[in-house]
Amino acid sequence: MLRFFFSFLFVQIFLCQTSIAQTxxxxxxxxxxSKRDEIDAVKKKTIKNLLKDLQSTREEKNRDKEFIALMQSVKAYEYFVYDSAFKYAQSANRLAYQLNDKSKIAESKSKLSLIMLLKGLYTSSIDTLNTVEYQYLSNEKRKEFYSTAYRAYYDLSGYSRDKHYSEAYKKLGHFYSQKLIDEFKEPSFEKLLGLALQSMVTGKLNQAEDYYIELLNQFNLNNHETAIVTSGLGFIYSDKGEVEKAKEYLMQASIADIKSSTKETTACRSLAEIFYKEVEIEKAYQYILLAKADADFYGSEQRKFEISYILPLIESARFRKENKQKKMFGLIGVLVLVFSLVILRQLQKLRQARKEIVRSNQNLIHVNEMLREASQIKEEYIGYYFNFSSQYIDKLEDFKKSISRQLITKSYDNIEQELKKYNSKKERQRLFEDFDRIFLKLFPDFVQRFNQLFDEKDRIRLKDELSLNTDLRIFALIRIGVNDSEKIAGILNLSVNTIYTYKTKIRNRSIYPNEEFDLKVMAIKSV
Known part of the structure; x- marks a missing residue:
């Protein structure tokens, strides 16, 4: 027994010595x-003062100052609360268009793209990026734009399950990181971060590590930048199997995230995964709950989804660990007969509680399965449009071949007959019908929810429940991310002025102010 005790003591001393830095x-x-709430309170106070300044600029009716105040509010919210960041970014974008200032339009669109990227709305983020005329941005704002662009494409390459598209996204990420490197010769945080990410996605972990270390040593980083760099180092060391270093840097990243009140973060989740693999379940449970609280506060569905995979595993491990403890209690109860009844009663209560946890985890797994199924349904409909486009191209190719044959044989009457067969109006109507049908499958209660934004007398009544009218079709396109009026006009075969007229007329009929009306439309959920 003594021999076992001294062996155990030696192992504990060794483990303690090898992890002093981590401790x-x-x-x-x-x-x-323990200080999170106090730090967040300071952040909220800062935001409150910024919003007061914003209100003052509006009362002064100084629109240039109002734009600056809006962008400051967006900056304050950008990694703190998604909904507020998105709201003020949209307001800044609308004001930029009213001012007809190309620099401000590009700046607000660039920021909108970043915020949607943080939410995990990759398609919307990239669609917005592609509309930014970044040549009108100042040097610093252009750096931020390139940084958002390469991050968006690198992130998308990591989440894409198709190797072909993943490689294509990587190339686009390389393109924007290289533009930043070529345009700005002086060293900068964005430039080195781009090089580090470029090295990581191409598997050059040692090179990426060097860039991150240089960022730490050569630049005076703020807390948020420190979190980005140390989190990157944590991921690298985790991939290389250097677990102690990975934990050290991920802890530093988590501390920096707390100090900067950053809620859109991955460090704590990654830390929880490492501790789970090392069977340090209580630490894993502590950090995954912290990551979940941040994701809920920020409103990041992407982060919630990532957490939902590891949380049930940690809960289950915690459950198994406690089951082992219960067995130990049972043995003690046998040896100490006096306490056996009390211990048994407690074990029964604990066992019932664990069953409830298992049941909750099963429900969570079921919900995740439903989410994945919904995603698959959407992919099916997107695939349908690709198929439709392919069929249409084939039809045009057959048409071209037929006309060519008639020209060779000089059968001009037959050419006229062939041309009469094509009816562009009918083809466009077919496109509208297919769009309506697929959109209403994705958003089955869209018409009902849209009508709730109007008084009874102003609500839209459709003859065919499977078809939309032009009013609804415009806002259906906006709901799926087509915000540019020129694009909407092109799709619906209308003029841009007509689109503006429709949108203004509909918004003016609503029972909500214009800004709130747009948010209500975007809040309509898909299946």
Whole structure:
């Protein structure tokens, strides 16, 4: 027995010596976790003052100052609360268009793209990026634009399950990181971060590590930048199997995230995964709950989805660990007969509680399965449009071949007959019908929810429940991310002025102010 005791003691001393640095960072992280509410209170106070300044600029009716105040509000919210960041970014974008200032339009669109990227809305983010006329941006704002662009494409390449598209997204990420490198010769945070990410996605982890270390050593980083760099180093060391280093840097990243009140973060989740693999379940549980709280606060569905995969595993491991403890309690109860009844009663209660946890985890897995199924349904409809486009191209190719044959044989009457067969109006109507049908499958209660934004007398009544009218079709396109009036006009075969007229007329009929009306439309959920 003594021999076993001394062997156990030796192992514990060895483990303690090999993780002193980690223990120090762990204590610091625990300290900052206890201070989160105080730090966030300071952040909220800062935001409150910014919003007061914004209100003052509106009362002064100084629109240039109002734009600056709006962008400051967006900056304050950008990694803190998604809904507020998106709201003020949209307001800034609308004001930029009213001012007809190309620089401000490009700046607000660039920021909108970043915010949608943080939410995990990759398609919307990239669609917005592609409309930014970045030549009108200042040098600093252009750096931010390139940084958003390469991050968007690198992130999308990581999430894409298709190897072909993943490689294509990587190339686009390389394109924007290289533009930043070529245009700006002086060293900068954005430039080195682009090089680090470029190295990571191409598997050059040692090179990426060097860039991140250079960022730490050569630049005076703020807390948010520190979190980005140390989190990157944590991922690299985790991939290389250097677990202690990975934990050290991920803890530093988590501390920096707390100090900067950053809620859109991945460090705590990654830390929880490492501790789970090392069977340090309580630490894993502590950090995954922290990551979940941040994701809920920010409103990041992407982060919630990522957390939902590891949380049930940690809960289950925690459950198994506690089951082992219960067995130990049972043995003690046998040896100490006096306490056996009390221990048994407690074990029964704990067992019932664990069953409830297992049941909750099963429900969570079921919900995740439903989410994946919904995603698959959407992919099916997107695939339908690709198929439709392919069929249409084939039809045009057959038409071209037929006309060519008639020209060779000089059968001009037959050419006229062939031309009469094509009816562009009918083809466009068919496109509208297919769009309506697929949109209403994705948003089955869109018409009902849209009508709730109007008084009874102003509501839209359709003859065919499977078809939309022009009013609804415009806002259906807006709901799926087509915000540019020129694009909407092109799709619906109308003039841009007509689209503006429709949108203004509909918004003016609503029972909500214009800004709130647009948010209500975007809040209509898909299946």
């Amino acid at each position: 120090d960072w762990s204590k610091q992280l625990d300290h900052y976790i």
